Amino acid sequence: MSDPNPGTAVRKGHGSKYLFLFLLGLVVGAVGVVMALRAWDARKDHxxxxxxxxxxxxxxxxxxxxxxxxxxxxxxxxxxxxxxxxxxxxxxxxxxxxxxxxxxxxxxxxxxxxxxxxxxxxxxxxxxxxxxxxxxxxxxxxxxxxx
Structure with a gap:
């Protein structure tokens, strides 16, 4: 079978890039929250x-x-x-x-x-x-x- 529109380029989705950026954001956010909580706890009188x-x-x-x-x-x-x-x-x-x-x-x-x-x-x-x-x-x- 041949491509019905031979002049058009096949479009690839960008979903994997968005998923990667989303996961990266989650990781960076989790690290940031942990750092903030540890800094807050360090100020506490133990x-x-x-x-x-x-x-x-x-x-x-x-x-x-x-x-x-x-x-x-x-x-x-x-x-x-x-x-x-x-x-x-x-x-x-x-x-x-x-x-x-x-x-x-x-x-x-x-x-x-x-x-x-x-x-x-x-x-x-x-x-x-x-x-x-x-x-x-x-x-x-x-x-x-x-x-």
Missing amino acids: FPESLMHVQDWHMDRLVKATEQNRCAATDTLPHLKALRMTADDIELAFPGLADDQRFADAASKLRGTLDGALTAPPMNCEGVAALAKDIGADCKACHQDFR
Whole structure:
């Protein structure tokens, strides 16, 4: 069979070029959005979240110590000291709440519980479990009001 119009050129579509440009635009746009979100996140103050993560980790270590029956003072004191040290920074981590008396009282109560634990550290797993429960109650009291 022959071409009915031998003088006309065959036209090719430009759809593949448009598809390529569309996909390229999607990729460039996605990269741009990720870069913008990372820049926005970098401006955020991560100190409050970091402080809470560190305290949570040390609390978890105390609970795991009771589960593993490793409750000697040498196992628990490093975590209690770290919890007490980071408890000093609670008001600094949340400057918007530092003037609230309930927040200050909750932070002070936590520090008091930890000071008592450092003065007379628990010597057995029952004592560590009770202390972890008391510390958890102090944390929960604050989290219920301010989280």
